[in-house]
Amino acid sequence: MTSMAHDPSLEKGSKKRVRKLVQRLIEGASRPGPGPAGEPETAEPSPLSPEPAVEAEKIPSHSPEPAVETAEIPSHSPEPAVEAEETSPRDVEPTGEPEEERESLPSDSEEPITPPEHTDDGGETWSMLSEAEAQELRDKPLGEILLQISALEQGQLEEALSVQEERGGNLGEIVVKLGYARESQVLYALSLQLGIPFLQDVPVEEVDPELCSSLPIHFAKKHGILPIRRDGNAVLVATSNPLDIYPLDDVRILLNQDVKPVVMPTRAIIDSINQVYDRDSNTAQQIIEDFDEDSLDLITSALEEPTDLLDASDEAPVIRLVNSILFQAVKQRASDVHIEPFERDLVVRYRVDGILYNVLTPPKRIQPSITSRVKIMAGLNIAEKRLPQDGRIRVTIAGKDIDIRVSVIPIAHGERIVMRLLDKTSVLLKLEDIGFSPDKLKTFNRLIHRPHGIILLTGPTGSGKTTTLYAALTRINSPDKNIITVEDPIEYQIKGIGQIQVNPKINLTFANGLRSILRQDPDVIMIGEVRDLETAEIAIQASLTGHLVFSTLHTNDSAGAITRLIDMGIEPFLASSSLIGIMAQRLVRIICPDCRQKYVPSEEELREIGIDTEMANTKSLYRAIGCGNCLGTGYRGRTGIFELLAFDDDIRTLILKNYDASTIKKMATDKGMFSLRQDGATKVLKGVTTIEEVLRVTQEDVVSQ
Numbered sequence: 001m002t003s004m005a006h007d008p009s010l011e012k013g014s015k016k017r018v019r020k021l022v023q024r025l026i027e028g029a030s031r032p033g034p035g036p037a038g039e040p041e042t043a044e045p046s047p048l049s050p051e052p053a054v055e056a057e058k059i060p061s062h063s064p065e066p067a068v069e070t071a072e073i074p075s076h077s078p079e080p081a082v083e084a085e086e087t088s089p090r091d092v093e094p095t096g097e098p099e100e101e102r103e104s105l106p107s108d109s110e111e112p113i114t115p116p117e118h119t120d121d122g123g124e125t126w127s128m129l130s131e132a133e134a135q136e137l138r139d140k141p142l143g144e145i146l147l148q149i150s151a152l153e154q155g156q157l158e159e160a161l162s163v164q165e166e167r168g169g170n171l172g173e174i175v176v177k178l179g180y181a182r183e184s185q186v187l188y189a190l191s192l193q194l195g196i197p198f199l200q201d202v203p204v205e206e207v208d209p210e211l212c213s214s215l216p217i218h219f220a221k222k223h224g225i226l227p228i229r230r231d232g233n234a235v236l237v238a239t240s241n242p243l244d245i246y247p248l249d250d251v252r253i254l255l256n257q258d259v260k261p262v263v264m265p266t267r268a269i270i271d272s273i274n275q276v277y278d279r280d281s282n283t284a285q286q287i288i289e290d291f292d293e294d295s296l297d298l299i300t301s302a303l304e305e306p307t308d309l310l311d312a313s314d315e316a317p318v319i320r321l322v323n324s325i326l327f328q329a330v331k332q333r334a335s336d337v338h339i340e341p342f343e344r345d346l347v348v349r350y351r352v353d354g355i356l357y358n359v360l361t362p363p364k365r366i367q368p369s370i371t372s373r374v375k376i377m378a379g380l381n382i383a384e385k386r387l388p389q390d391g392r393i394r395v396t397i398a399g400k401d402i403d404i405r406v407s408v409i410p411i412a413h414g415e416r417i418v419m420r421l422l423d424k425t426s427v428l429l430k431l432e433d434i435g436f437s438p439d440k441l442k443t444f445n446r447l448i449h450r451p452h453g454i455i456l457l458t459g460p461t462g463s464g465k466t467t468t469l470y471a472a473l474t475r476i477n478s479p480d481k482n483i484i485t486v487e488d489p490i491e492y493q494i495k496g497i498g499q500i501q502v503n504p505k506i507n508l509t510f511a512n513g514l515r516s517i518l519r520q521d522p523d524v525i526m527i528g529e530v531r532d533l534e535t536a537e538i539a540i541q542a543s544l545t546g547h548l549v550f551s552t553l554h555t556n557d558s559a560g561a562i563t564r565l566i567d568m569g570i571e572p573f574l575a576s577s578s579l580i581g582i583m584a585q586r587l588v589r590i591i592c593p594d595c596r597q598k599y600v601p602s603e604e605e606l607r608e609i610g611i612d613t614e615m616a617n618t619k620s621l622y623r624a625i626g627c628g629n630c631l632g633t634g635y636r637g638r639t640g641i642f643e644l645l646a647f648d649d650d651i652r653t654l655i656l657k658n659y660d661a662s663t664i665k666k667m668a669t670d671k672g673m674f675s676l677r678q679d680g681a682t683k684v685l686k687g688v689t690t691i692e693e694v695l696r697v698t699q700e701d702v703v704s705q
């Protein structure tokens with residue numbers, strides 16, 4: 001225990017001071033300082049400020065920043081309009097999503113905090129102590145307490161102490177960083193030391209909403225503080241940083257009541273804050289209801305003078321409303337937000353998993369405010385109401401970097417806005433994760449490792465082609481390959497790949513970009529889309545001169561792409577010698593596992609999708625119902641279905657002889673190719689999706705069964 005002698009007296013003394021201060025706080029005394037308080041301790045200059053000894057014990061993860069940063073939703077970086085909002089983050093925060101917060105918390109809090117889940121570091125030792133045992137540990141050095149209550153071993157403690165000696169910092173932080181104890185354990189130890197009660201978490205329904213409403217959410221998050229309930233004459237307040245009593249003191253002033261601190265882990269507090277504030281208000285609907293005529297007039301007049309708006313924007317309900325619309329969109333995984341004016345009302349719709357839903361019907365009278373607000377955010381001209389405009393908004397919503405492409409077009413009843421949300425932080429999918437069956441994955445993988453040739457992906461917009469392309473490029477990406485793309489837009493940036501953004505304004509088209517790429521000595525080329533003969537010709541040229549080329553075409557099925565190229569003006573022999581594979585794809589929604597219902601489909605349904613009755617009888621088939629976990633849609637997330645046409649000599653011969661698409665497709669299916677619908681049927685049989693869903697996305701897929 002010699003190493004524990006690391007300035008123990010100072011440590012202990014400071015701790016005592018802290019406890020005393022906490023005690024004073026509870027008793028309603030005000031901040032220490034040059035005030036009337038006669039106790040010698042408080043007469044000392046700022047005993048709690050970053051004095052080394054106290055600092056040494058501050059728990060790391062409580063530095064409030066992480067939680068706060070992610071909580072700042074409306075940081076639309078470059079535009080000034082945005083800055084105006086940053087000053088008022090709480091406007092949107094209340095809808096904070098717990099998951100997002102978690103991601104952004106310090107690493108230690110990524111682990112579950114509740115004791116039963118602590119298996120890797122000796123969770124058993126973590127159980128709470130009895131009153132008597134707790135009493136024993138009071139005022140003991142933190143390290144000593146941790147030795148008793150956690151799996152921390154003497155050697156580890158000594159290591160932590162020597163790290164502390166070497167680099168400074170807090171013992172608790174170091175122990176957590178070294179992985180010897182968890183934040184929650186360190187906090188528990190601290191609570192024992194200070195004699196403050198400790199709580200793992202608090203059920204959201206036990207939190208008094210009235211108390212929370214008197215505390216701004218950004219304050220709560222910044223300091224990791226949550227008022228829980230009244231307890232006698234005081235208010236029980238959870239804190240994840242019991243050593244920092246100033247925020248507690250502020251709570252006392254804000255609530256005008258004494259506070260009784262309880263220690264609670266950071267993540268539990270942030271989760272509770274999100275849930276409580278989310279529960280209580282600030283849905284878009286709520287904001288609309290809060291609109292009153294006066295504030296509306298104010299906003300409308302302010303909007304006529306953009307500069308005024310920027311100055312006075314902080315609390316404007318329209319800003320909160322638009323922020324809330326965007327926030328909810330991200331929360332519900334929407335890919336697009338539509339704001340559509342009709343004669344009598346305004347409709348806000350989200351596209352989630354490819355399907356549009358009405359989410360909100362704000363009153364018509366606030367339409368101009370909403371439109372102007374979005375246009376300002378997107379850097380558009382708010383005075384121009386007769387011409388279409390395009391712009392961009394960059395926002396951070398709950399830690400996600402979202403790039404929003406905004407399109408505004410004038411229609412009969414005002415300006416129609418569509419915002420496409422691109423989550424820059426979303427993870428690129430691997431080929432294994434996009435829905436391939438094992439044999440299809442094998443075939444596709446073989447194709448993308450060929451040295452040259454063209455691989456085309458086909459399907460309408462929103463069929464997941466880009467995701468597949470990125471997955472393919474990521475798979476073959478390696479330092480010995482030069483991969484260059486021309487895209488519109490670049491949806492994800494992939495390390496090690498040169499990506500060019502098409503820009504028609506400066507005549508950087510797919511064709512021009514492609515031509516330039518070829519002078520950059522590429523091995524693999526990806527062209528976002530083949531739209532015209534020129535691009536198609538260069539792509540073919542590139543593949544014939546030894547490059548692997550990926551691109552997309554807007555055709556329904558795989559064989560249709562061949563005829564499409566020939567219709568564009570490509571010679572059949574060029575198509576047959578350059579193409580190596582064509583894959584049609586669609587996205588089907590994945591049935592919600594929480595509410596799906598087993599059922600027996602009708603003969604007709606089975607016939608339509610091509611599943612025979614006997615087969616259906618041996619499997620469990622489901623239909624979508626809808627529950628709280630899937631927003632009542634019955635589905636959650638999407639996966640791909642594929643029709644992969646890998647070229648062989650027979651297919652090439654048919655193309656050379658200029659056979660039509662259906663003959664080519666017939667030959668391919670005879671050789672074992674699954675059509676989109678057939679591939680969908682296999683997913684129905686696996687319980688991944690529904691018959692209805694597969695039929696919906698394969699309406700135009702005409703297969704001779």
Ligand SMILES: [Zn+2]
Nearest residue numbers: 592595627630
């Ligand atoms: Zn559900």
